[in-house]
Amino acid sequence: MTTPAATLTDRYVWAAARTLPEPQREEFGRELRERIGDEVDARRGSGAPDDDAEFAVLVELGDPAALAARYLDRPLHLIGPRYYLTWKRLVTMLLAIVLPIAVGAVLLAQALAGAPVGEVFASAFSVGFSLAVQLAFWPTLVFAIIERNPGSGPVERWTPERLPTIPDDGRGGRLGDLIASLVFLGLFAGVIIWQGYGAPVANPLGESVPVLSPDLWSFWIPWFLVLIGLEMVFATAIYAWGWNWWLAIVNLLLNVAFAVPALWLFTTGRLVNPEFLDVVGWPWGEAGGIVVTIIVFAVIAVSVWDVIDGVIKTVRRRGGSALSLGRI
Amino acid sequence: MDATTASHLQELRRGTVVLGCLVRLREPDYGYALLESLNRIGITVDANTLYPLLRRLEKQGLLTSEWNTDEARPRKFYRTSPAGEQLAGVLTADWKHIDRALARLTSGEGS
Known part of the structure; x- marks a missing residue:
């Protein structure tokens, strides 16, 4: 409690002045007292009782901290x-x-x-x-x-150099993507088939050893080859229509269809030909576990990034054809 | 008056309060008396704007102040400084310039 002698005005002035730097408090307090006194007088002059007048004036002045901030031009926001x-x-x-x-x-x-x-x-x-x-x-x-x-x-000054480049959503910009995708997918399929027949790794008898398990030819290798074919069709679809939500979902499904079986086969030891592992001297001591982890990690990271990239491109494209904004 | 009109009026009047104070305070006076007299002659301003404004103008050296302790309640009397006088001249000239420009616009000379 304050001392009994302290009036509402005393308390208000104290509450407002305490947020100010020490040297300014005295002067500010006197100014504020003058203002409150004059406003109370004005109300009293129009017939209000003393206490009511003081109370009403303080209500009108509002939060003392806000009042002090206004007097000091101090910001009431965190970042302006x-x-x-x-x-x-x-x-x-x-x-x-x-x-x-x-x-x-x-x-x-x-x-x-x-x-x-x-x-x-x-x-x-x-x-x-x-x-x-x-x-x-x-x-x-x-x-x-x-x-x-x-x-x-x-x-920090803004200059026109900081303008973002407008994404090229015309076919011209996507042709490069299409060619790169088709070439990469074709090479990938070629490598999968080639490793089964003429891989560079050979056993002591001079026979070439496939990298992937020969058992997989019954189902999983054809599965991956079909997926690669679908990826090619998908790349062509992107070239033809550009990204949209349907294609982004298809992209997700293709990635899942590829990464999940590949990782499952890999981690359960069915993906790689045991004979090939013997030839290369697997496991390489301590390093074996780390290599496996990094491969699993990389596959997941590439797939996830590919899905996210598709979504980003879809969202950007839906932002409107930027080149035609404001043009008639 | 709707909110849009009120906010535009407030924008328009903001600078005129400064000019009003500088001209009116050629004769020294204290906050409340200044508030009353400005409002009486039609320069509308409320206390929450005026008191911080007086403080700011003093800090900028456009007003000088002196405490008068003759009466029961000490009061701070403000007076326009030479720098304030000069600013008042610039603002008045600009005000007249804007007034003439608006007059030309309304009479169609400007188009």
Whole structure:
């Protein structure tokens, strides 16, 4: 409790002045008392009782902290329009670049260390979450301090060089993609077939040893070859129509159809020909487990990225044909 | 008055309060009296705008101030400084310029 002598005005002035730097408090307090006194007098003059008049005036003045901020031209926001866009670009960039790299690194490190799957994801999640909070917090703190610093430096200036390039959604831009896809897929299919007949690896007897298990020819190798054929059709469809949600879903299905059986066969030891492993001297001591982990990781990363890339391209395209915006 | 009109009027009047203060305070006066007299002659301003404005103008050296303790309630009397006088001249000239330009627009000379 305050001393009995303290009036509402005393308490209001104290509450408002305490947010100011010490040297300004005295003068500010006197100014505020003058204002409150004059406004109370004006109300009293129109017939209100003393206490009611004081109360009503203070209600009108509002929150003392807000009043003090107005007197001082102090911002009542965390980050104002001067810095908001710079802040937003920085935080977005940090979250988009640093976060995936860090989470990916944690996943890989944990997997290499041989941690159980549940633990791998749990630690990746917790590292990712706390890193995201840190990445958002520190720039925000710095910008909030700059916002409150009157002698702040120049804001990052925008220049036309920073204009984003308009994505080329015409066929011309996609032709390169199509050719690259078809060439890669053709080579891939060729390698799968070739390794079964004329692979460069040979056993001590001089016979060539297939890399993939010969048993797989009954079903899985044809399955992958058909998938490669479908991928070629898919690449042509992208060239013809451009990305859309249906094709993005097909892309997801194709990736799942490829990566899941491949990983399953690989991790259960049925993908690679045992004889080939003998020839190359597998397992290579300690390194064996790490190589397996890295391969599994790479397959998952490539598939996931391919799906995400499809979604990104679909979303960008649906943003409208940028080249025709505002043109008639 | 609807909100849009009110906000545009407020925008339009913002600068005129500064000019009003600078001209009116050639004769020293204190906050509440200034508020009353500005509103009486038709320069509408509310206390929440005026008091912080006086503080800012003083900080910018456009007003000087002096405490008057003759009466029971000490009051801060503001007066336009030479720099404030000069700014008032610039603002008044600009105001007249805008007024003439608007007049030309309305009479169709400008088009």
